[in-house]
Amino acid sequence: MIISGEEIGEEVESGRLCVVPTPDLNAVAKRGEASIDLCLGRWLVELRHSRASSLAATKSHRRKPSWEAEINEVYRLSRYHFVPFGDRFVLHPGRFVLGSTLEWLALPPTLAAFVTGKSSWGRRGLIIETAAGIHPRFSGCLTLEIANVGEVPLELTPGIEICQVFFHRIAASKRNVTSQFSGKRRPVFGIVKEDQILKRLTQRQS
Amino acid sequence: MDYIDFTRQKVFLFHREVGRVRTSDFHHAAAKECLSILERIFAELAASLNSRSARRDDDIRRNACIRANVSILIYQELLGFLLRSTNVRNPFELYEPIYQIARDLLGRNARLILSSEWKFSPFTYPAAFKDLPGFAFIGLPATESENVLIIPLTGHELGHSVWRVHKVAEMLAAQVKTAVLQSCDEHWAHLERVVGRPLDRSRLETDLELRSLWVTPFQWSMRQCEEVFCDLLGIRIFGQSYLHAFEYLVSPNFGPSRVDWYPPLDRRIHYMVLASNIFGFEAPTDFKERFVVPRGHHRSGLEQGLLAISHRATDRLFSAIVNLVSDLSQSRIPMPDGMEAERIFGDLQAHRPSDGPSSLPDVINAGWRTFLTGTLKFDGLNELLCKTMEVAEFRRKTRGRT
Numbered sequence: 001m002i003i004s005g006e007e008i009g010e011e012v013e014s015g016r017l018c019v020v021p022t023p024d025l026n027a028v029a030k031r032g033e034a035s036i037d038l039c040l041g042r043w044l045v046e047l048r049h050s051r052a053s054s055l056a057a058t059k060s061h062r063r064k065p066s067w068e069a070e071i072n073e074v075y076r077l078s079r080y081h082f083v084p085f086g087d088r089f090v091l092h093p094g095r096f097v098l099g100s101t102l103e104w105l106a107l108p109p110t111l112a113a114f115v116t117g118k119s120s121w122g123r124r125g126l127i128i129e130t131a132a133g134i135h136p137r138f139s140g141c142l143t144l145e146i147a148n149v150g151e152v153p154l155e156l157t158p159g160i161e162i163c164q165v166f167f168h169r170i171a172a173s174k175r176n177v178t179s180q181f182s183g184k185r186r187p188v189f190g191i192v193k194e195d196q197i198l199k200r201l202t203q204r205q206s
Numbered sequence: 207m208d209y210i211d212f213t214r215q216k217v218f219l220f221h222r223e224v225g226r227v228r229t230s231d232f233h234h235a236a237a238k239e240c241l242s243i244l245e246r247i248f249a250e251l252a253a254s255l256n257s258r259s260a261r262r263d264d265d266i267r268r269n270a271c272i273r274a275n276v277s278i279l280i281y282q283e284l285l286g287f288l289l290r291s292t293n294v295r296n297p298f299e300l301y302e303p304i305y306q307i308a309r310d311l312l313g314r315n316a317r318l319i320l321s322s323e324w325k326f327s328p329f330t331y332p333a334a335f336k337d338l339p340g341f342a343f344i345g346l347p348a349t350e351s352e353n354v355l356i357i358p359l360t361g362h363e364l365g366h367s368v369w370r371v372h373k374v375a376e377m378l379a380a381q382v383k384t385a386v387l388q389s390c391d392e393h394w395a396h397l398e399r400v401v402g403r404p405l406d407r408s409r410l411e412t413d414l415e416l417r418s419l420w421v422t423p424f425q426w427s428m429r430q431c432e433e434v435f436c437d438l439l440g441i442r443i444f445g446q447s448y449l450h451a452f453e454y455l456v457s458p459n460f461g462p463s464r465v466d467w468y469p470p471l472d473r474r475i476h477y478m479v480l481a482s483n484i485f486g487f488e489a490p491t492d493f494k495e496r497f498v499v500p501r502g503h504h505r506s507g508l509e510q511g512l513l514a515i516s517h518r519a520t521d522r523l524f525s526a527i528v529n530l531v532s533d534l535s536q537s538r539i540p541m542p543d544g545m546e547a548e549r550i551f552g553d554l555q556a557h558r559p560s561d562g563p564s565s566l567p568d569v570i571n572a573g574w575r576t577f578l579t580g581t582l583k584f585d586g587l588n589e590l591l592c593k594t595m596e597v598a599e600f601r602r603k604t605r606g607r608t
Contacts, residue, residue: 020561021597042298042596080294084233085603102600104559104593139557141593159600183557183586185593 002168003111005029008036011111011167018106018139035164037118039102041141042158043186044081044089046097052077074189088155091148093125098187099144102159106139109172115142115165125150128163136170138179143187213271214255220278220285221248227285230292234301236317237288240341244281247337251277284335287345291321295352297588299596303566304360307443308342310538311364312371317341320360322351334370342367347455353584354591355577357570358444358451365436372534378431381526385519386424387411393515400507419512426467426516431523433469438481438531444567445487445542449478450574458498467516472499477524484528487542540565547571550594555581559593563601569594 003011009025011017023036047055052073083089091097107113112135117128127147134142144163148154156162180190228241251274254260260267290296305318323345335341344363350356369375390397390410397419398405410416440448459471469477475494482489490496505513546564550572553560560569573591576582582590 018556018558020559020593021600022561081231082233082294082298084298085599102596104597106556106558140589159604183589185589185596 002034002166005031005033005036008034008167011108016108017111017167018104020104021102023103035166037161037164038115038142039159040144040156040162041100041102041185042083042085044083044097044099044146044156045078045187045189046081046095047074047077047189048079050077074191078189080186083156083158085158088157090153090155091126091146092153093148093151096145096147098189099146099156099162100141100185100187101144101163102141104139104141104185105134105165107134107136107167109136110169111167112136112170113165113167115144115163117163118161121162124154125152126154134165135179136173137176138182140182140184141186143181143184143190209271210255210260210267213274214252216278217248217252217255217274220282221245221252223285224248227289230289232292233298234305234318236319236341237291239317240284240288240319240338243338244285247277247281280335284343287321287323287343288319290323290348291319293322293351296320296322296346297352297354297357297592299592299599300354300357300566302599303595304344304357307361307539307566308364308367311368311535312340312342315340316367316371319343321345322348324348334366339370350455352588354570354588354595355447355573356451356455357566358440358448359455361440361443361448362436364443365439366432368439368534369432369435374435374530374534375428375432377530378428378523378526381523382427382431382519383420383424385522386420386427386515388522389423389515389518390420392518393511396511396514397508400511420515423512423516423519426513427519427523429467430469430516430520431527433474434477434520434524435527435531437474437478438527439535441478441481441487442485442531442535443539443542445485445571446482446489447567447570447574449482449487449489449493450578452478453493453496457496459500462500462502467513469520470499470502470517471497473517473520480524481528481531485532485541542567542571544571547575551575553594554587554590555579557582557586557590559590559597561597561601563605564594564598566595569598 005025005028008017009029012019012022012025019036028036055074055077081089089097105113112133114132114134115129116132117126121128125148127149128144130145142163142165146156181188224241224244228238228245232238251270254270255267255274257266257270260270301318301320304320305316308316308318317340319341321344326345326347342364344360346353346356346359387410391407394405394407405416405419406413410420437448437452440452444451456471472494475497479489479493543565546568549562550560550564550569554572554576560572569591573587576587577584
């Protein structure tokens with residue numbers, strides 16, 4: 001069940017849930033909403049245009065001589081932008097960029113969450129998030145997949161409220177989930193995990 | 207074609223390169239201001255090479271070319287430094303708090319460029335450009351440029367700017383001279399022995415030959431005092447984390463200093479420990495033992511004597527330097543807050559950034575404590591420290607706003 005704004009406040013005040021910088025929890029409770037708004041951080045990353053014909057999604061589809069080379073290719077093509085507070089980043093129609101939330105989230109074992117866009121941005125053609133799930137014990141800034149599917153350039157200003165997070169309770173698992181995206185302040189492309197079924201399918205084909 | 211044509215071409219290309227560098231993604235205004243000044247300098251050089259007097263007079267033409275060549279030599283390195291300040295490996299989150307410290311120490315018009323050096327050496331004096339008097343250039347070693355834990359060393363680098371802007375050398379000059387003359391007295395027998403004849407002490411300040419016996423140690427001691435001043439200022443600003451950062455970068459040693467007059471490592475450490483105690487920060491009990499004093503270069507007896515005089519004079523100046531650092535920082539820089547560092551340390555132990563308008567020294571002191579306890583790996587800790595500073599900036603900038 002999704003928890004209320006008051007419950008989010010209680011989780012934060014008890015120290016079980018960490019949101020830094022902590023939003024105004026009284027305002028969240030007063031609004032009666034079941035989510036908290038998160039702001040855009042200052043780091044953005046995009047993939048540069050390059051001579052690479054394509055990027056392999058998984059290990060078995062790699063084009064480079066090794067999977068490490070394929071991963072390095074992603075890092076080589078990553079272009080980071082740092083936007084100071086008060087400045088802006090213009091996302092042109094049809095362009096895609098990874099951003100991150102200004103807030104650092106650390107979830108306890110008993111909470112999971114999902115992040116969604118805000119309708120005011122969506123109506124301008126800005127898609128915020130497509131991989132919305134946040135697992136328990138995640139700790140870090142959320143990476144946002146930001147795309148401008150509208151027809152006009154959009155100005156992204158660090159500190160602006162860009163997405164919202166809903167939390168829901170879960171039965172705590174004893175296992176510690178480790179995520180390659182945990183512990184990061186900047187957005188990262190990361191590595192697509194090996195898909196065992198796909199691997200078998202690919203091996204049978206060859 | 208002759209050298210004036212070549213020089214015109216070189217100045218033109220430099221000017222054009224400044225324009226190209228200007229198109230980079232600078233995150234702070236200071237670098238662009240610096241580039242504007244470079245553009246003006248090279249426009250003036252181009253004008254002087256094309257002036258009527260340069261066309262008519264050989265001497266003027268030659269001097270204009272030499273001046274242009276020297277300017278290219280000096281500012282080429284700076285241009286690379288400015289370009290590297292845009293590198294996303296740099297911890298941009300830390301620019302604002304370091305800039306704040308720079309402004310507090312150097313005045314509201316201070317400009318800060320934070321970048322990285324591929325030729326970093328902890329034993330060199332930073333570049334100072336007479337055409338860029340308000341600028342402080344801080345370069346971190348390129349391979350360490352994302353390492354927040356070495357940021358306390360920026361206190362040392364800022365110290366060189368404080369030394370110039372507040373004319374500390376002028377404040378200390380008379381005391382240094384007195385200390386050097388006293389030290390000359392103490393080493394008189396050694397000096398006579400290495401010179402090979404009796405020397406008239408009463409003519410020390412008037413005899414041209416004898417003057418070198420105190421003028422050289424005076425110059426060395428002034429430079430040593432500047433280094434000690436910078437270390438002490440770094441400690442005053444950052445507290446214990448300055449010692450940790452220094453140890454991280456320098457211990458056990460870097461081999462013998464490339465310049466003879468640089469303060470010896472053991473003396474530097476001795477001064478740092480003394481100053482830490484005076485400022486109220488406890489230095490690790492075995493701090494001195496964490497370094498190994500490198501064997502020095504072979505020197506002549508006279509050089510050894512002059513160096514000993516300069517070292518002894520610098521020893522005598524220690525208290526005066528402590529007082530100067532205290533006076534210059536007292537109303538400008540708050541003391542590191544142990545309680546606040548303790549609070550931040552608690553958050554870091556919980557693997558989360560700290561919320562609040564924390565000061566950079568408190569965050570780094572907490573960071574070093576966390577690093578030394580080994581509870582967090584370097585990369586994770588670095589991320590948390592950067593985020594903590596970013597949140598502090600966010601809090602400061604949004605304070606009182608709804």
